[in-house]
Amino acid sequence: MLRELVERGGGLVTRAGAEQVVPEWTLWRACARGDLVRVLPEVFVAAHLLNDRPEHRNGPATIGRLDPALGLRAADLWADGRGALSHLSALAIWGMRRLRAGDLLHLSAPAGAGIRSRPGVAVHRRQGLFLVPPHVVVRRGLTVTRLEQALVDSWPMLPPGERRAPVIRAVNDRLTTAERLVEALGTVPRLPDRAALRTLLVRLTEGCRSPLEIWGHEHVFTGPGMPVFRRQARVRVGPRTMYLDLFAERERVNIELDGAATHGDPRxxxxxxxxxxxxxxxxxxxxxxAHRRLVHEADEVRRETLAILARRADLAG
Known part of the structure; x- marks a missing residue:
């Protein structure tokens, strides 16, 4: 009976679930035989699912020896309605980041929840958090914080060079909006490096959709003489709809910023x-x-752009 229950649970079982079908001693005997291993209080896993490589076997937390997807399920089972997967763990569930075996898992819980951090799982207390929509959602069968909150919470945890990509991708994939992210940022007034995230959200609100467009906005295509470009301007020609990186409407000039990957793509x-x-x-x-010119020849690109715009304005006049 216990083995069937573990199999139905994908390798996981809780103490409460086990004791509904077998006596308590059956569960502890399975642990003593080495068939089951406790990875969190009240949560057990089939022993054969533990990663047995030396670097994981000697790690500080048993839950870190699980496949990341199984580890997330174990943490969710342990939370049992007292918390929601959050921060970098939530980003993984939302498809914005890949977890690796041994990565610390994260849960957010209301201030009064009876749950605290354990080896391998960090619990973050949050005033005003309610474990019901819209504060949390169920995604892939797991209770998780909203994407906007996960992106904001994860910002200081990521290496500086990796922080912007998930935010930009989430907006580009229309999973959220810059406006909703600004609202989420407002709930975390003491976020480390908050100003940098705020600036990124301003750029996204203005229509920038890539790191290269943000670079161009900040270093080339604003300032004296430059028009107010429409960013990601929607233009329809016949049956086709196109979005223009930068569009000077009066001069009818479209500036396209070709990233390094795009420039090398034959298609x-x-x-x-x-x-x-x-x-x-x-x-x-x-x-x-091209990316190279924008980054390394910014002044020359700016002069060329101003000359082109001036010539087009003369022709239009």
């Missing part, structure tokens, strides 16, 4: 000329700047 190099030619049929001039 993209074939698509771009067709797109540019289509825009030309409605009088829009497309000017492309």
């Amino acid at each position: 993209q190099r074939e698509i771009d000329p067709r797109r540019d030619a289509l825009l030309a049929t409605v009088g829009i001039l497309v000017v492309r700047f």
